[in-house]
Amino acid sequence: MASVTAPSAVPGQLALLVPVGRDTYALSLDTVREVVVEPRVTQLPTAPPVVLGVFNIRGDIVPLLDTGLLLGLSPVMEQPYAVLVETPHGVAGLVATDMPLTVRLSESVGHSDMEGTTETYLVGDTRLAVALDIPTLLSPARISR
Amino acid sequence: MSPPDQTSEADFQRLFAAEAEGRLDTLVDQLLELEKGGSNPELVASLFREAHTIKGGAAVVGMPHVARVAHALEDLLEEVRRDRRAVDAPLIDAVLAGVDGIRTLIPLAVAGKDHEQAAFDAEQRLRLAVSGASAAEAPAPPAAAPPAAVAVQPPPPPLAENPPLRSEPGMAPPMAAASPAGASPIATAAGFEGGSSPPGPPSENAAAADPLAAYGGTGRSSTAETVQMPVHRVDDLVRLIGEASAATLRLGSALLERLGRDPSSLTEYRDLVRSLNELQELALHARMIPVMSLAPRLRRAVRDLARETGKQVRFETRGEDAEIDRGVLDRLADPLLHLVRNAVDHGIEPPDERRLHSKPLEGIIRLHAMQLGSEVVIAVSDDGRGINVSRVREAAGLTDASAIQMDDEAALYLIFRSGLSTATRVTGVSGRGVGLDAVRASLNAVRGRIEVRSDPGAGTEFRIAVPITMATLRCLVVHSAGQTFAIPLHSVRAVLPPQPSTTVGGRAMTMLDGRPVPISSLASVLGTGNGTDGPAVVVAGLTRSHALKVDDLVDQRDVVVKGLGELIPPLPAVAGAGVQPDGSILLVLEAAGLIERARRMESGDRASIAAAEGPQREQPAPHRAASILVVDDALTVRELQRSIFENAGYRVQVANNGEEALARMSEERPDLVLTDVQMPRMDGFELTESIRKQSAFANVPVIILTSRASDEDRRRGLEAGADGYIVKSGFDQGALLTAVERLLGAER
Numbered sequence: 010m011a012s013v014t015a016p017s018a019v020p021g022q023l024a025l026l027v028p029v030g031r032d033t034y035a036l037s038l039d040t041v042r043e044v045v046v047e048p049r050v051t052q053l054p055t056a057p058p059v060v061l062g063v064f065n066i067r068g069d070i071v072p073l074l075d076t077g078l079l080l081g082l083s084p085v086m087e088q089p090y091a092v093l094v095e096t097p098h099g100v101a102g103l104v105a106t107d108m109p110l111t112v113r114l115s116e117s118v119g120h121s122d123m124e125g126t127t128e129t130y131l132v133g134d135t136r137l138a139v140a141l142d143i144p145t146l147l148s149p150a151r152i153s154r
Numbered sequence: 155m156s157p158p159d160q161t162s163e164a165d166f167q168r169l170f171a172a173e174a175e176g177r178l179d180t181l182v183d184q185l186l187e188l189e190k191g192g193s194n195p196e197l198v199a200s201l202f203r204e205a206h207t208i209k210g211g212a213a214v215v216g217m218p219h220v221a222r223v224a225h226a227l228e229d230l231l232e233e234v235r236r237d238r239r240a241v242d243a244p245l246i247d248a249v250l251a252g253v254d255g256i257r258t259l260i261p262l263a264v265a266g267k268d269h270e271q272a273a274f275d276a277e278q279r280l281r282l283a284v285s286g287a288s289a290a291e292a293p294a295p296p297a298a299a300p301p302a303a304v305a306v307q308p309p310p311p312p313l314a315e316n317p318p319l320r321s322e323p324g325m326a327p328p329m330a331a332a333s334p335a336g337a338s339p340i341a342t343a344a345g346f347e348g349g350s351s352p353p354g355p356p357s358e359n360a361a362a363a364d365p366l367a368a369y370g371g372t373g374r375s376s377t378a379e380t381v382q383m384p385v386h387r388v389d390d391l392v393r394l395i396g397e398a399s400a401a402t403l404r405l406g407s408a409l410l411e412r413l414g415r416d417p418s419s420l421t422e423y424r425d426l427v428r429s430l431n432e433l434q435e436l437a438l439h440a441r442m443i444p445v446m447s448l449a450p451r452l453r454r455a456v457r458d459l460a461r462e463t464g465k466q467v468r469f470e471t472r473g474e475d476a477e478i479d480r481g482v483l484d485r486l487a488d489p490l491l492h493l494v495r496n497a498v499d500h501g502i503e504p505p506d507e508r509r510l511h512s513k514p515l516e517g518i519i520r521l522h523a524m525q526l527g528s529e530v531v532i533a534v535s536d537d538g539r540g541i542n543v544s545r546v547r548e549a550a551g552l553t554d555a556s557a558i559q560m561d562d563e564a565a566l567y568l569i570f571r572s573g574l575s576t577a578t579r580v581t582g583v584s585g586r587g588v589g590l591d592a593v594r595a596s597l598n599a600v601r602g603r604i605e606v607r608s609d610p611g612a613g614t615e616f617r618i619a620v621p622i623t624m625a626t627l628r629c630l631v632v633h634s635a636g637q638t639f640a641i642p643l644h645s646v647r648a649v650l651p652p653q654p655s656t657t658v659g660g661r662a663m664t665m666l667d668g669r670p671v672p673i674s675s676l677a678s679v680l681g682t683g684n685g686t687d688g689p690a691v692v693v694a695g696l697t698r699s700h701a702l703k704v705d706d707l708v709d710q711r712d713v714v715v716k717g718l719g720e721l722i723p724p725l726p727a728v729a730g731a732g733v734q735p736d737g738s739i740l741l742v743l744e745a746a747g748l749i750e751r752a753r754r755m756e757s758g759d760r761a762s763i764a765a766a767e768g769p770q771r772e773q774p775a776p777h778r779a780a781s782i783l784v785v786d787d788a789l790t791v792r793e794l795q796r797s798i799f800e801n802a803g804y805r806v807q808v809a810n811n812g813e814e815a816l817a818r819m820s821e822e823r824p825d826l827v828l829t830d831v832q833m834p835r836m837d838g839f840e841l842t843e844s845i846r847k848q849s850a851f852a853n854v855p856v857i858i859l860t861s862r863a864s865d866e867d868r869r870r871g872l873e874a875g876a877d878g879y880i881v882k883s884g885f886d887q888g889a890l891l892t893a894v895e896r897l898l899g900a901e902r
Contacts, residue, residue: 049737049738051637051731051738051739051740051741052637052682053722053725053728053741054637054680054681054682054727054741055680055681055725055726055727055728055751056722056723056725056728057722057723060722063718065733065737065738065739067401067404068397068400068401068404068733070716070717070719070731070733071719072718072719072721072722096721098719098720098721099719099720099721100719101721147721149720149721149723152721152722152723153723
């Protein structure tokens with residue numbers, strides 16, 4: 010799978026901006042399958058806190074993950090959008106708290122230290138977006154934590 | 155707990171072949187040494203150990219015929235060891251011939267080639283050498299084995315340690331007395347009326363030579379009317395059709411939602427649904443094979459064991475038309491084999507005992523299959539002595555005081571307990587290590603149930619009920635704390651109306667069939683809510699039951715169960731999920747996981763729940779990281795056990811013999827010791843005694859695992875202070891793990 014080895018977002022490429030709370034993250038369009046509006050989530054008791062539940066995409070059962078908790082930040086309060094991403098271990102949904110938009114990335118303005126992220130990009134005049142490293146972020150081990 | 159797949163069994167067989175090669179070389183060297191120097195007890199002991207180790211290894215890697223020859227070799231050397239047999243040329247010849255026999259057999263076994271007859275010949279030669287006869291008197295095997303050859307076999311082990319033949323007063327479900335003709339009243343009473351059928355399909359002889367041929371479909375050639383294809387293609391077909399059906403249902407609800415058209419009013423839609431249903435049925439049918447395709451294998455086992463134990467047994471089958479998914483039948487092969495061997499070994503009496511009770515000398519074992527709705531019921535019945543419930547109760551009572559108070563019917567089911575089966579079945583023609591608990595575990599894996607009925611003096615019947623297919627799962631759907639859940643029907647014992655619970659020893663309990671069952675609300679077990687006053691669903695795991703209170707019972711549904719994917723860690727309480735026609739997801743719960751969770755919650759140990767259900771894929775879960783010291787001088791056995799325990803999440807240390815084990819233990823205290831008996835330098839008994847003498851290890855459970863199952867050995871093991879005594883045999887990790895878990899659980 011190309012998205013496993015390729016960087017998650019590359020300058021000049023199209024990326025999906027994913028708002029999570031007050032932050033914005035960037036995902037390479039190569040890893041994004043689609044965006045689902047208001048996913049109908051079934052809670053999954055006994056699952057780790059980062060798993061908000063499972064939802065049905067055309068007969069497939071897909072987990073919906075709390076993007077905030079996954080990054081070690083505060084949990085999301087609502088789940089109006091789910092960004093479906095491809096991982097080496099299957100498809101997962103990441104919560105976006107506002108409508109994700111596609112942009113063309115400019116040059117990186119710096120490296121991001123946060124685990125599961127790569128570079129920081131300037132989008133618009135003042136907004137920063139941190140690119141997510143999906144294979145690292147969405148490993149079964151990390152989800153189990 | 156899934157059994158190791160074919161690959162790993164093959165791997166272990168190759169490992170064993172390499173190890174055995176070395177041991178056979180040693181055996182020959184030592185033998186020639188012995189021939190030169192005459193009597194030498196040490197050398198004889200070493201020879202005996204080598205033979206013993208080969209036997210154990212062969213049994214463990216699933217080479218029963220090799221094990222039998224090695225057993226005969228061991229018996230012969232035992233005679234020498236006990237000075238009952240002089241070391242002379244004929245003896246050396248016989249042992250060498252035995253070694254050569256094993257050397258030839260192992261590659262055949264590894265290659266999966268038929269070597270039963272060759273093994274029989276080699277074994278007979280050794281047996282005759284034991285009794286002092288020359289090879290020239292060898293009988294014409296196999297059917298006409300004369301008493302001379304049989305006499306040296308160990309006597310048949312009795313069920314539950316010699317059940318006496320008195321009748322049990324108060325035996326719960328009274329059954330008709332045995333008719334003089336020997337027809338099993340149990341079978342009739344159980345609903346298997348109908349004409350008797352010829353004893354087995356016509357292809358039986360060919361199939362017996364290659365037992366898998368009849369039921370595996372191997373070796374069949376394609377003709378103009380049949381095509382051969384790999385099973386997975388049929389599986390893919392079934393799966394895709396299932397998905398197409400589900401997609402169609404979703405299309406239907408989309409039509410209704412978006413266009414406001416009721417799809418059932420559209421002829422086109424109805425046609426599509428009908429065609430898909432037919433297609434699904436056809437595809438499922440393509441996976442079906444007759445239950446009786448297993449009969450040749452079972453018949454062969456009955457014949458062999460009857461001959462071995464000197465009993466007369468007729469094997470009858472009925473229900474040739476009952477069909478079942480081959481995936482399910484595959485998983486039934488071992489449990490049925492076990493039940494049938496049990497019936498010969500423990501059920502059917504020897505001819506003179508039958509004569510004493512005015513029964514026909516020939517016992518009857520029946521295998522009956524019939525379809526009942528979406529299940530196939532398979533019964534294995536015999537007209538033997540029946541199960542002695544008092545003895546079962548006594549045996550279980552040693553470890554569980556509550557067993558003594560059980561009524562007969564409840565006590566009868568104690569035979570499925572792991573502790574009991576390992577404790578009472580230490581000798582073993584049929585005791586190939588696979589206890590009835592393992593039978594039940596195998597059945598659980600295919601969502602089956604087992605029932606037993608027994609009438610002292612008249613016979614025993616085991617009935618297995620399994621779903622015809624595992625493509626769908628029949629579930630009870632319930633509401634709990636605002637969510638809908640499906641509970642697989644095969645694990646539902648009962649549904650109780652709302653009722654008050656009582657507290658016994660701090661645990662909330664309710665009564666079911668006169669026995670207390672722990673009760674809690676499903677929502678609290680799952681952590682989704684609090685108590686409720688609704689009805690309770692009593693679910694049964696392998697060993698325990700638990701009542702779960704829910705808000706409402708909704709209905710029963712067939713659910714196409716899917717896994718939750720690789721990203722989510724395994725959740726013991728959730729078996730999977732199904733997509734409903736309206737697009738919602740229905741979670742399917744797992745009884746065993748729920749019960750375990752409820753139990754841990756009662757002990758107020760939330761931390762241990764988290765620990766137990768934590769990541770299991772990336773690292774062993776903390777509660778399972780108990781360490782086990784495996785002591786065995788056979789490399790194959792050690793490695794096999796290491797793989798079994800490591801797969802189950804344990805840490806494993808190994809030692810070659812008792813001395814080495816003690817050295818290891820002084821470095822790191824294991825949580826449990828599993829030891830072989832026969833080992834150089836320090837054997838398993840001595841090791842157990844040494845462990846018990848050291849106060850630091852006083853609480854470390856010790857299980858003795860051996861291929862040599864005599865009462866004397868068992869007594870010695872228990873005297874030495876062992877906590878368990880298990881007879882090892884081919885890939886019976888179910889019983890082994892259960893025993894280990896039980897002992898570790900008790901210690902904790």
